Amino acid sequence: MGLSGISLLTTTYSLILQHQSLLLCLRAKGFGLDLKKDMEGVDYLSDERKKAQFDVEAMKIAWAGSLEAFQLSDRMAKLVANDPAFEKFTRPMLGRKELIKNTLRKAAHGWKLIVDLRLTEEEAKWLRLYIDEPAYTDLHWGMFIPAIEGQGTEEQKKKWLPLAKKMQIIGCYAQTELGHGSNVQGLETTATFDPQTDEFIMHSPTLTSSKWWPGGLGKASTHAVVYARLIVGGEFHGVHGFIVQLRSLDDHSPLPGVTVGDIGMKFGNGAYNTMDNGVLRFDHVRIPRDQMLMRVSQVTREGKIMQSDVPRQLIYGTMVYVRQTIVADASKALSRAVCIATRYSAIRRQFGSRNGGPETQVIDYKTQQSRLFPLLASAYAFRFVGEWLKWLYTDVKERLAANDFSTLPEAHACTAGLKSLTTSFTADGIEECRKLCGGHGYLVSSGLPELFAVYIPACTYEGDNVVLLLQVARFLVKTVSELGYKKPVGTTAYMGRVASLMQNNCAVQTAEGWLNPGAVVEAFESRAARMAVRCGQQLAKYENPEEGFAELSADLVEASIAHCQLIVVSKFIEKLQQDIPGKGVKQTLEVLCYVYALFLLHKHQGDFLATGYLTPKQASLANDQLRTLYSKVRPNAITLVDSFNYTDHYLGSILGRYDGNVYPKLYEAAWKDPLNDSDVVDGFYEYVQPILKQKLRTAKL
Numbered sequence: 001m002g003l004s005g006i007s008l009l010t011t012t013y014s015l016i017l018q019h020q021s022l023l024l025c026l027r028a029k030g031f032g033l034d035l036k037k038d039m040e041g042v043d044y045l046s047d048e049r050k051k052a053q054f055d056v057e058a059m060k061i062a063w064a065g066s067l068e069a070f071q072l073s074d075r076m077a078k079l080v081a082n083d084p085a086f087e088k089f090t091r092p093m094l095g096r097k098e099l100i101k102n103t104l105r106k107a108a109h110g111w112k113l114i115v116d117l118r119l120t121e122e123e124a125k126w127l128r129l130y131i132d133e134p135a136y137t138d139l140h141w142g143m144f145i146p147a148i149e150g151q152g153t154e155e156q157k158k159k160w161l162p163l164a165k166k167m168q169i170i171g172c173y174a175q176t177e178l179g180h181g182s183n184v185q186g187l188e189t190t191a192t193f194d195p196q197t198d199e200f201i202m203h204s205p206t207l208t209s210s211k212w213w214p215g216g217l218g219k220a221s222t223h224a225v226v227y228a229r230l231i232v233g234g235e236f237h238g239v240h241g242f243i244v245q246l247r248s249l250d251d252h253s254p255l256p257g258v259t260v261g262d263i264g265m266k267f268g269n270g271a272y273n274t275m276d277n278g279v280l281r282f283d284h285v286r287i288p289r290d291q292m293l294m295r296v297s298q299v300t301r302e303g304k305i306m307q308s309d310v311p312r313q314l315i316y317g318t319m320v321y322v323r324q325t326i327v328a329d330a331s332k333a334l335s336r337a338v339c340i341a342t343r344y345s346a347i348r349r350q351f352g353s354r355n356g357g358p359e360t361q362v363i364d365y366k367t368q369q370s371r372l373f374p375l376l377a378s379a380y381a382f383r384f385v386g387e388w389l390k391w392l393y394t395d396v397k398e399r400l401a402a403n404d405f406s407t408l409p410e411a412h413a414c415t416a417g418l419k420s421l422t423t424s425f426t427a428d429g430i431e432e433c434r435k436l437c438g439g440h441g442y443l444v445s446s447g448l449p450e451l452f453a454v455y456i457p458a459c460t461y462e463g464d465n466v467v468l469l470l471q472v473a474r475f476l477v478k479t480v481s482e483l484g485y486k487k488p489v490g491t492t493a494y495m496g497r498v499a500s501l502m503q504n505n506c507a508v509q510t511a512e513g514w515l516n517p518g519a520v521v522e523a524f525e526s527r528a529a530r531m532a533v534r535c536g537q538q539l540a541k542y543e544n545p546e547e548g549f550a551e552l553s554a555d556l557v558e559a560s561i562a563h564c565q566l567i568v569v570s571k572f573i574e575k576l577q578q579d580i581p582g583k584g585v586k587q588t589l590e591v592l593c594y595v596y597a598l599f600l601l602h603k604h605q606g607d608f609l610a611t612g613y614l615t616p617k618q619a620s621l622a623n624d625q626l627r628t629l630y631s632k633v634r635p636n637a638i639t640l641v642d643s644f645n646y647t648d649h650y651l652g653s654i655l656g657r658y659d660g661n662v663y664p665k666l667y668e669a670a671w672k673d674p675l676n677d678s679d680v681v682d683g684f685y686e687y688v689q690p691i692l693k694q695k696l697r698t699a700k701l
């Protein structure tokens with residue numbers, strides 16, 4: 001085959017697909033074909049992109065939240081993607097020491113860009129996101145600084161924040177211990193006030209009191225906000241945060257009395273191993289009294305405890321903040337996996353060839369659609385609920401600054417519940433995307449294994465997901481028990497209509513009847529209210545409420561999930577009531593909103609049926625409608641994932657490449673694996689050749 005023959009192959013998409021494997025064989029056998037030249041610059045997904053029924057540029061803005069947000073994010077994504085310093089292809093192949101050093105290098109380069117280009121805090125945040133490598137900086141900016149901002153006095157903020165924001169100190173958030181993570185009040189590290197020297201003595205009295213897990217602690221941090229039991233005058237006064245210096249600012253060596261190191265390798269290659277999660281012990285380390293974060297309680301020079309008007313729950317405030325950001329991160333992680341799986345599903349063909357024509361794109365299989373499109377819809381749903389949660393958190397923060405703490409319990413329940421719901425779904429969703437990509441999804445170069453490995457701890461950190469749903473359950477039970485005399489507000493306002501929600505059943509008679517926001521919201525409200533009330537009734541049978549709560553905890557978790565799903569569905573619907581510009585954008589989002597809601601209704605139909613709200617026929621109609629909706633998503637699938645506006649660098653996936661040029665790039669990547677540096681593998685002469693050359697004496701073999 002001559003070169004002209006090869007260029008002919010590039011003329012049509014389907015022909016190229018048929019001949020790719022042949023070309024690859026030729027190259028492998030040394031025919032000297034330049035695949036790069038032949039395949040690059042072709043958009044294998046262009047036919048798919050032509051099918052779009054909406055304005056993609058407008059959808060990008062709807063996804064980003066505003067034109068300004070889109071432009072900012074786009075600028076930072078390109079800045080990172082075009083900088084070779086942020087290459088990440090080889091990350092999963094690095095040993096731990098190289099990995100950490102590489103991360104330190106990237107973090108330093110990122111900081112240099114932030115300083116040199118005078119980036120704002122918002123721009124810097126996006127820059128770190130697109131660098132896409134968990135690092136000590138996440139904890140420094142994401143928890144250490146927010147802990148001081150939320151729990152420090154004005155004086156403390158004035159002293160510590162400028163140092164932290166200029167990175168003259170590096171901080172982490174040291175709460176969890178070897179023996180306790182979820183049970184914060186069970187922490188054992190002590191901070192004992194010494195009135196003679198006006199200091200706290202930080203001490204780790206037991207092995208299980210060793211701080212264990214804090215990110216950035218292992219190797220990078222100079223300081224930590226350490227959570228410890230406050231002991232004054234021999235009495236315990238609750239757990240509080242203390243700013244403690246751990247390492248010398250000159251040579252980074254641990255200070256006297258401080259034992260600190262990394263806790264070792266974690267799940268997966270690369271992935272979260274770029275983070276130095278650490279262990280820390282104190283041997284009677286002294287810190288000045290003014291290093292206790294004193295917005296909630298103060299210890300005076302004389303050793304008196306003073307309580308401000310601020311509720312003690314504010315000590316948990318940093319977790320509320322981070323849980324809110326984790327919901328936003330869930331939509332990013334899920335959309336990334338979905339983008340990879342959707343693009344690849346349009347490229348991949350299996351079966352169905354007629355008369356030698358192309359095989360069927362796997363995205364056209366209804367089973368593929370029924371697994372993929374709900375994930376796509378969920379990515380959008382999480383994006384919009386994340387946007388709402390950010391608003392809620394900003395509102396709470398402003399109120400807290402003005403000493404209005406009334407909305408803190410709801411903010412806690414919403415952040416805890418939505419963190420749990422979105423991270424559990426996203427972790428499962430990434431794994432589903434891997435399966436949707438068949439065998440190639442299991443290759444590291446698909447980007448999915450590392451994304452999964454880096455993401456799954458989100459179900460555990462910032463609160464184990466079940467523990468958090470039990471917090472939501474407490475909030476719901478309290479709301480139900482107060483219904484007689486207190487009007488529920490915010491996300492529990494629907495409980496105010498509990499009588500009608502318990503009585504009225506679903507009125508939908510046709511599949512089209514489900515395309516009605518009122519019908520959908522009422523279904524989710526009725527299910528959530530009925531499950532919460534049922535739990536309340538069951539609980540009332542127990543003399544000891546705590547015993548009842550423990551006994552019914554599995555049902556309470558289900559009720560919490562129902563409540564949180566209602567929030568996501570409602571916020572998606574509310575988003576659609578806003579003005580969303582761009583041809584077809586709102587209509588396409590409406591389709592996704594119904595896919596999200598009806599998929600959940602189908603998946604949890606047991607709840608809807610058991611509570612008596614739906615009949616089996618109505619549940620079946622919802623499923624009929626869902627099938628119709630999948631057909632409406634299909635032509636828009638590729639452009640819906642293009643609307644995330646992810647660069648190939650951020651996606652980090654050959655299967656998810658924007659141009660769909662999958663096979664040549666997979667092939668090329670295989671040859672870059674260090675194992676292929678030589679034809680004869682290291683170890684052949686020691687371990688393989690002797691076997692091949694052995695003269696067997698046993699008769700049996």
Ligand SMILES: CCCCCCCC/C=C\CCC/C=C/C(=O)SCCNC(=O)CCNC(=O)[C@H](O)C(C)(C)COP(=O)(O)OP(=O)(O)OC[C@H]1O[C@@H](n2cnc3c(N)ncnc32)[C@H](O)[C@@H]1OP(=O)(O)O
Binds near residue numbers: 138326454
């Ligand atoms: C590719 C790159 C990807 C990179 C991704 C980067 C993402 C970066 C993000 C994160 C990186 C990971 C960092 C991880 C950090 C951590 O994990 S820090 C440690 C987090 N630890 C936890 O979350 C512990 C979980 N436990 C708790 O939250 C609590 O202890 C509890 C379980 C809620 C408490 O239980 P308990 O019953 O003992 O509670 P009490 O202390 O008695 O308090 C009860 C009352 O307080 C109210 N409450 C509880 N929590 C809060 C809160 N956060 N805010 C407000 N109010 C709260 C609760 O409702 C009770 O109130 P009531 O008495 O009125 O009923």
Ligand SMILES: Cc1cc2nc3c(=O)[nH]c(=O)nc-3n(C[C@H](O)[C@H](O)[C@H](O)COP(=O)(O)OP(=O)(O)OC[C@H]3O[C@@H](n4cnc5c(N)ncnc54)[C@H](O)[C@@H]3O)c2cc1C
Binds near residue numbers: 139175180272462470
């Ligand atoms: C990657 C990663 C990064 C982390 N980063 C930090 C950090 O920067 N700073 C920090 O301080 N911590 C950090 N952590 C620690 C993290 O916050 C805790 O691991 C988390 O809060 C869970 O606590 P645990 O490990 O004690 O789990 P456990 O509470 O021991 O959970 C074990 C099991 O018990 C169940 N369980 C526990 N309590 C109850 C209950 N009351 N009712 C029913 N079931 C229950 C849980 O559901 C779970 O199935 C990190 C953890 C990870 C994995």
